Amino acid sequence: MKAPESLPAELFLLAYDPRKGKLTQRAHLGYLLRAAALAELLLGGQIVETDGKVNPGKAKAGAPDPLSRTVLGQVTETPGKKWHHWIRKDYRAAVGVVRDQLEADRVIKVEKYRVLGLFPGTRVTLRQPRVASRLVSRVGSTVRGSQPLSRMDPRDATLTALVTTAGLNVVLSRAQRRQAKTRIAQLNEIAGPVPAALRKVIRDANAAAASSG
Numbered sequence: 638m639k640a641p642e643s644l645p646a647e648l649f650l651l652a653y654d655p656r657k658g659k660l661t662q663r664a665h666l667g668y669l670l671r672a673a674a675l676a677e678l679l680l681g682g683q684i685v686e687t688d689g690k691v692n693p694g695k696a697k698a699g700a701p702d703p704l705s706r707t708v709l710g711q712v713t714e715t716p717g718k719k720w721h722h723w724i725r726k727d728y729r730a731a732v733g734v735v736r737d738q739l740e741a742d743r744v745i746k747v748e749k750y751r752v753l754g755l756f757p758g759t760r761v762t763l764r765q766p767r768v769a770s771r772l773v774s775r776v777g778s779t780v781r782g783s784q785p786l787s788r789m790d791p792r793d794a795t796l797t798a799l800v801t802t803a804g805l806n807v808v809l810s811r812a813q814r815r816q817a818k819t820r821i822a823q824l825n826e827i828a829g830p831v832p833a834a835l836r837k838v839i840r841d842a843n844a845a846a847a848s849s850g
Contacts (some may be wrong), residue, residue, distance in 0.1 A: 640768050642743060643702035644673040644680075644796060649735045649767040650744070651776065651800055653761065654807045660732075660761060661807050662844075664828035665839050667728030668745050669803045670735050674705040675723055676795045679829060686830055692716040693724060701802045721841075735762065746766060776800050776808050779824065781815045784823040789827055799823070799830035802835050 641647050662669065665725070678684040683705075693713045700706040712818055736759075738847060739745045743841050748760045752846030763769055777795040779789075786794075800808050801821050814821060825832050 640771075641742070642767060643705060643740065644677040644795055644799070645670045645702055645704045645731075645735045646739055646744070646766055647772055647796060648673045648799060648803075649732075650794075651772050651805055652803075653763065653768055653769060655763060655769065658760075658762060662803055662805060664748070665842065666805060667731040668724050668835060668838050668842070670731040671708065671724045671726070671728050672802075672831050672838075673799055674700075674702075674731075675709040675720065675834075676799065676828065676831040677701065677705045678709055678712075679831065680791060680795065684712055686720075690717050692721055698818070701848070703738050705729055707734065713758075719767060720830055722836045737772075738768050772796075773808050780809065780813070786823050786827065789824070789828055794824045794827035795831070798825045798832040799835065801825075802832045803839070813822060825830050 641650060648753065649660075649666075652662055652666055660666060675684065678694075678700060681698060681700070681702060682694045683698070684691055685694040686692075693709075693716060700709045711726065712718075712723065736745070736747060740747045743764055746762045746764055747761075750758050750760055752758045763829070775793065776797050779793045794805050798821070801814050802825075804811070806816075809817075827842055
């Protein structure tokens with residue numbers, strides 16, 4: 638087993654509630670993982686922002702995980718789209734892509750079952766809970782730490798910004814996020830445009846769900 642090395646894999650694990658044995662924020666998880674892939678590519682220089690739109694970058698290194706490779710291929714094929722377009726695109730499939738990667742790496746175990754003997758379901762369990770708990774500690778240290786922002790690791794800032802934008806209460810409660818509001822805003826500035834785009838996508842999705850309900 639190896640620890641995850643990409644933002645999409647890390648965010649998947651951070652969305653998992655070990656006490657309840659299930660993923661949280663299921664309605665928005667696909668958006669979060671797509672946003673994580675975009676952030677991964679932005680950090681690696683494989684994509685860049687030009688006038689608020691996403692275009693291929695100059696970095697030669699390939700994307701580090703299957704979802705990010707998929708997103709990079711889409712951006713390369715159709716450049717010039719805005720961030721929220723890429724967060725929304727194929728978001729439902731993103732969960733399965735990252736889940737399958739983590740299962741293949743033996744970080745999680747995936748079991749198929751039937752609810753009430755009729756409806757298919759998928760049960761996810763952590764093979765090594767300490768992998769996820771270390772990620773939770775990393776986010777907590779980033780929010781509560783005293784490290785100057787000028788020395789902050791952009792990956793830690795981006796990971797934490799995405800966690801707080803998605804409202805992953807299993808990592809940081811609403812009260813903790815309110816208490817660290819100033820620090821989180823500063824981390825969002827370091828993380829760049831992706832968390833703000835994710836916030837808009839989630840807000841629009843919530844508004845659409847409320848109006849249809």
